[in-house]
Amino acid sequence: MAVTQTQASTGTAQRILDVAEELVQSRGYNGFSYADIAGELGLTKASLHYHFPSKAELGEALIERYSARFLESLEAIASTTSGADSKLEAYAGLYADVLRGERMCLCGMLAAEYQTLPERMHDSVIRFFDHNLTWLAGVLAQGQANGELSFDGPPADAAQTVLSTLQGAMLVARPYRDLTRFQAAADHTLASLNGTRSS
Amino acid sequence: MAVTQTQASTGTAQRILDVAEELVQSRGYNGFSYADIAGELGLTKASLHYHFPSKAELGEALIERYSARFLESLEAIASTTSGADSKLEAYAGLYADVLRGERMCLCGMLAAEYQTLPERMHDSVIRFFDHNLTWLAGVLAQGQANGELSFDGPPADAAQTVLSTLQGAMLVARPYRDLTRFQAAADHTLASLNGTRSS
DNA sequence: GTCTATAGGCAGATAGAC
DNA sequence: GTCTATCTGCCTATAGAC
Numbered sequence: 001m002a003v004t005q006t007q008a009s010t011g012t013a014q015r016i017l018d019v020a021e022e023l024v025q026s027r028g029y030n031g032f033s034y035a036d037i038a039g040e041l042g043l044t045k046a047s048l049h050y051h052f053p054s055k056a057e058l059g060e061a062l063i064e065r066y067s068a069r070f071l072e073s074l075e076a077i078a079s080t081t082s083g084a085d086s087k088l089e090a091y092a093g094l095y096a097d098v099l100r101g102e103r104m105c106l107c108g109m110l111a112a113e114y115q116t117l118p119e120r121m122h123d124s125v126i127r128f129f130d131h132n133l134t135w136l137a138g139v140l141a142q143g144q145a146n147g148e149l150s151f152d153g154p155p156a157d158a159a160q161t162v163l164s165t166l167q168g169a170m171l172v173a174r175p176y177r178d179l180t181r182f183q184a185a186a187d188h189t190l191a192s193l194n195g196t197r198s199s
Numbered sequence: 200m201a202v203t204q205t206q207a208s209t210g211t212a213q214r215i216l217d218v219a220e221e222l223v224q225s226r227g228y229n230g231f232s233y234a235d236i237a238g239e240l241g242l243t244k245a246s247l248h249y250h251f252p253s254k255a256e257l258g259e260a261l262i263e264r265y266s267a268r269f270l271e272s273l274e275a276i277a278s279t280t281s282g283a284d285s286k287l288e289a290y291a292g293l294y295a296d297v298l299r300g301e302r303m304c305l306c307g308m309l310a311a312e313y314q315t316l317p318e319r320m321h322d323s324v325i326r327f328f329d330h331n332l333t334w335l336a337g338v339l340a341q342g343q344a345n346g347e348l349s350f351d352g353p354p355a356d357a358a359q360t361v362l363s364t365l366q367g368a369m370l371v372a373r374p375y376r377d378l379t380r381f382q383a384a385a386d387h388t389l390a391s392l393n394g395t396r397s398s
Numbered sequence: 399g400t401c402t403a404t405a406g407g408c409a410g411a412t413a414g415a416c
Numbered sequence: 417g418t419c420t421a422t423c424t425g426c427c428t429a430t431a432g433a434c
Contacts, residue, residue: 012399030229031315033427047400049429104311108367112303112311114374116230126374152390157383160371161364164384168307168367172359175313175325184356185363191351192391211417232409246418248411 013051015041021062025103029059029113029121056118059110063124066106067131070094074135084143085194088162091136092186095166099182104174108167133159140193150195158193165189212250214240220261224302228258228312228320255317258309262323265305266330269293273334283342284393287361290335291385294365298381303373307366332358339392349394357392364388 019040023032034045034055052058077090098105107128110117114125136159143149151158169185218239222231233244233254251257276289297304306327309316313324335358342348350357368384 027315111370116226161384161387164367165364168363185360188360
């Protein structure tokens with residue numbers, strides 16, 4: 001596919017997704033319009049509808065691409081990083097990178113707007129969280145098993161805590177435009193899972 | 200004032216705020232319109248503009264009232280609950296109550312939409328978080344001083360962690376419509392601040 | 399694939415009668 | 417205070433030429 005369709009990854013559809021992704025992450029699904037994308041790309045609104053007939057389909061494509069990329073990052077962390085604690089740090093780093101771009105996690109943003117989203121987008125948002133929770137629970141269980149990590153309750157609950165804290169830290173830190181607020185919450189939570197505690 | 204203007208607390212302006220508050224917490228500031236409120240109250244859009252000339256002013260009034268009520272709850276907790284751990288539990292309970300109503304924290308929702316909000320609403324959102332963080336840092340410092348709580352770093356960082364986790368737990372749990380997900384994250388984080396640890 | 403043109407609806411907001 | 421009527425603008429979406 002990469003051969004038969006040269007530059008496919010920078011084709012119009014991808015550039016539309018790039019701009020739409022930035023808009024949703026910074027302004028929300030209800031906070032941008034086809035006109036915003038068209039203006040940014042020098043196209044007309046009608047042209048956008050050729051690639052994505054409805055805004056709901058654009059939204060769906062957005063989540064699918066974002067999730068796929070995010071899951072690739074998770075696999076990359078799993079295969080290149082050794083040690084549960086390092087993996088969790090790398091995981092938090094993914095969120096820090098998003099926040100540095102003055103963006104919210106795409107699915108965190110969509111979670112806030114969930115009740116107003118087209119129904120076809122609902123499952124995709126849930127799936128993103130499910131995948132993250134599964135990955136986190138796996139890392140946490142591994143760390144607990146080899147004594148690297150220490151926490152009460154099932155790994156799934158700790159996973160829920162990590163995901164919640166990172167999403168919430170982005171949410172709260174963004175209005176302040178202050179990455180250190182995110183880091184404080186992220187570091188504190190990861191430290192609380194560490195087997196070695198100073199307290 | 201309560202005497203000279205009987206039923207002021209259930210007057211039209213207050214009923215507008217009630218409906219608007221529910222709409223913002225469940226759908227977001229960009230996810231509702233004057234028509235939604237008018238329909239719910241059996242009024243016309245024009246009548247709403249008599250009480251709140253612009254949507255920005257309505258939004259501002261919304262945050263002010265919500266913040267005032269929330270701060271009252273914080274004072275009530277501070278004066279009726281003894282023990283830092285109990286205060287933190289009561290604090291988390293405030294969020295749980297909001298989530299039970301299938302709502303997001305008003306200011307958590309507005310934080311997501313922050314970049315699209317009228318500028319006059321910005322400071323009010325920040326102030327809400329500041330007040331919460333100050334209150335939390337005070338409780339945490341108290342608990343740390345008397346040995347009831349134990350955590351690394353300054354109380355302000357722990358406060359940032361608690362606020363982030365609770366906001367994020369609401370954000371993530373709401374699409375699942377599952378209060379237990381919120382509770383898992385809330386309980387886990389509060390337990391990590393407890394002086395007595397099983398690990 | 400991109401354009402012009404336009405439809406049809408809803409947004410926030412205002413004027414002025416009652 | 418609430419209404420009817422209306423304005424202006426933007427929204428998503430479509431038809432059809434190029």
